[in-house]
Amino acid sequence: IRGLLKDPSLFKEDAYINGQWLKMGPDSRFPVHNPATAELIAEVGNTSTENAELAIQSAENALEGWKSKTGKERAIVMRKWFDLIVENTHDLATLMTLEQGKPLAEAAGEVAYGASFIEWFAEEAKRVAGLIPSTTWSDKRLLVLKQPIGVCVAITPWNFPIAMITRKIAPAMAAGCTIVIKPAELTPLSALALAELASRAGVPAGVINILTADAEQSIALGKVFCASPIVRHLSFTGSTEVGRILMAQCAPTVKKLALELGGHAPFIVFEDADIDAAVAGAVASKFRNSGQTCVCANRFYIHRKVQDAFVEKFARAVRAIKVGNGMEANINQGPLIEQSALEKVEKHVADALSKGAMLVVGGKRSHLGGTFYEPTVLSNVSADMLISYEETFGPVAPIIPFDDDAEVVQLANDSQYGLASYFYSRDIGRIWKVAEALDYGIVGVNTGIISNEVAPFGGVKQSGLGREGSIYGIDEYLELKYVCLGL
Numbered sequence: 098i099r100g101l102l103k104d105p106s107l108f109k110e111d112a113y114i115n116g117q118w119l120k121m122g123p124d125s126r127f128p129v130h131n132p133a134t135a136e137l138i139a140e141v142g143n144t145s146t147e148n149a150e151l152a153i154q155s156a157e158n159a160l161e162g163w164k165s166k167t168g169k170e171r172a173i174v175m176r177k178w179f180d181l182i183v184e185n186t187h188d189l190a191t192l193m194t195l196e197q198g199k200p201l202a203e204a205a206g207e208v209a210y211g212a213s214f215i216e217w218f219a220e221e222a223k224r225v226a227g228l229i230p231s232t233t234w235s236d237k238r239l240l241v242l243k244q245p246i247g248v249c250v251a252i253t254p255w256n257f258p259i260a261m262i263t264r265k266i267a268p269a270m271a272a273g274c275t276i277v278i279k280p281a282e283l284t285p286l287s288a289l290a291l292a293e294l295a296s297r298a299g300v301p302a303g304v305i306n307i308l309t310a311d312a313e314q315s316i317a318l319g320k321v322f323c324a325s326p327i328v329r330h331l332s333f334t335g336s337t338e339v340g341r342i343l344m345a346q347c348a349p350t351v352k353k354l355a356l357e358l359g360g361h362a363p364f365i366v367f368e369d370a371d372i373d374a375a376v377a378g379a380v381a382s383k384f385r386n387s388g389q390t391c392v393c394a395n396r397f398y399i400h401r402k403v404q405d406a407f408v409e410k411f412a413r414a415v416r417a418i419k420v421g422n423g424m425e426a427n428i429n430q431g432p433l434i435e436q437s438a439l440e441k442v443e444k445h446v447a448d449a450l451s452k453g454a455m456l457v458v459g460g461k462r463s464h465l466g467g468t469f470y471e472p473t474v475l476s477n478v479s480a481d482m483l484i485s486y487e488e489t490f491g492p493v494a495p496i497i498p499f500d501d502d503a504e505v506v507q508l509a510n511d512s513q514y515g516l517a518s519y520f521y522s523r524d525i526g527r528i529w530k531v532a533e534a535l536d537y538g539i540v541g542v543n544t545g546i547i548s549n550e551v552a553p554f555g556g557v558k559q560s561g562l563g564r565e566g567s568i569y570g571i572d573e574y575l576e577l578k579y580v581c582l583g584l
């Protein structure tokens with residue numbers, strides 16, 4: 098790998114605790130593979146529970162020094178880190194494509210998106226402000242202070258190896274918190290490169306700690322984090338199933354929780370929509386990252402009057418998607434992350450076809466082998482098929498016809514999830530009414546791309562708790578303190 102990097106020292110295989118790289122022996126390492134080639138690309142340190150305790154302690158030790166800096170001082174360090182990430186985009190994107198599989202251009206896009214949270218929250222660090230409400234007691238003054246919550250932990254997934262980390266670290270750091278991060282076992286290299294750049298930017302020892310661990314050890318570390326009375330906040334992005342486990346494990350120590358969990362995004366095309374724009378949005382929303390994002394469209398509700406026109410144009414666009422190794426030029430879709438992901442996609446397609454769905458495009462593994470799957474479109478899909486209610490996390494677009502607004506809103510809202518939703522219409526009255534009626538944290542209108550550091554990202558129902566990014570994102574990491582001052 099080092100040969101592919103402009104700066105080979107960004108390739109790290111050890112956990113980062115208290116500003117040091119933790120050297121672990123050959124028996125305490127786990128393999129990382131390139132999903133496009135199945136090649137072994139790294140052997141990364143498998144952090145012990147003792148070292149996890151040590152990391153929590155070092156975050157606790159660093160807390161006083163970090164939170165007593167001014168917001169402006171923290172912003173200066175964060176801005177340096179942001180600049181270094183942007184300067185090293187090529188290497189960070191290369192590491193990401195090698196461990197995660199997304200096409201190199203898409204990986205570079207994620208580096209920019211991930212870095213944007215550091216830039217944004219560095220600016221917000223200077224704007225944390227309390228409140229002095231007017232009082233009904235003339236002899237007392239009431240003050241509201243905002244203070245950092247303390248030591249935080251973040252557990253992150255493999256689908257956005259950088260952005261899911263920076264979305265949590267940046268507001269925590271800006272608020273004056275210190276943090277321990279446990280990146281996904283499939284994509285630890287991007288996280289470790291971020292730590293190296295943070296160290297070069299002058300982030301003090303203990304403020305950021307990165308604990309790498311394999312799947313089994315991640316569960317053990319999760320228990321340590323949840324049980325620790327030092328840890329005051331746990332932020333998790335991943336499956337709803339694991340989110341529920343962590344929530345239960347955090348109950349005894351009553352931690353504040355931020356959860357970004359699964360989604361099952363509806364994508365609605367009304368009869369007055371601009372069909373070409375809807376097709377472009379559908380491709381962007383569905384096939385980005387091989388369909389492996391929690392905001393990917395999962396169900397396409399197309400008005401019966403425009404169904405044939407939409408399906409024809411959509412199928413043409415999907416056939417043009419070029420599948421391959423993301424390190425090669427002009428690839429639009431990489432492999433799926435692992436074998437079990439491929440099997441889930443196959444199961445959803447087989448289930449739909451057995452219950453009467455029709456294959457429009459794709460529907461099988463790619464001739465490239467490995468975990469590559471053909472971009473797929475299914476029509477005649479109905480509510481009883483697995484794909485209509487379970488998250489597929491793969492490049493399959495199921496098409497379901499509908500006849501009227503009330504019906505489609507009811508179908509769209511009939512889900513345990515409530516993260517992202519999308520619809521296309523040109524009618525301003527309908528746009529307003531449907532946007533209000535969709536029971537989702539995010540609504541994309543006439544667009545398939547919604548994520549931006551300035552906007553609050555998060556879901557309702559079993560899609561999670563809290564919001565990331567935006568002016569609201571930093572509140573997650575701040576506590577309110579009421580001071581009642583007698584004169």
Ligand code: ADP
Pocket residue numbers: 252253254255279280281282311312315316317318319320334335336337339340342343
């Ligand atoms: P995905 O389905 O996206 O792989 P998971 O929810 O399984 O998502 O994993 C997301 C992150 O949660 C990963 O970093 C993984 O190691 C971690 N994880 C999975 N199970 C647990 C657990 N029981 N306790 C703590 N962390 C876990």
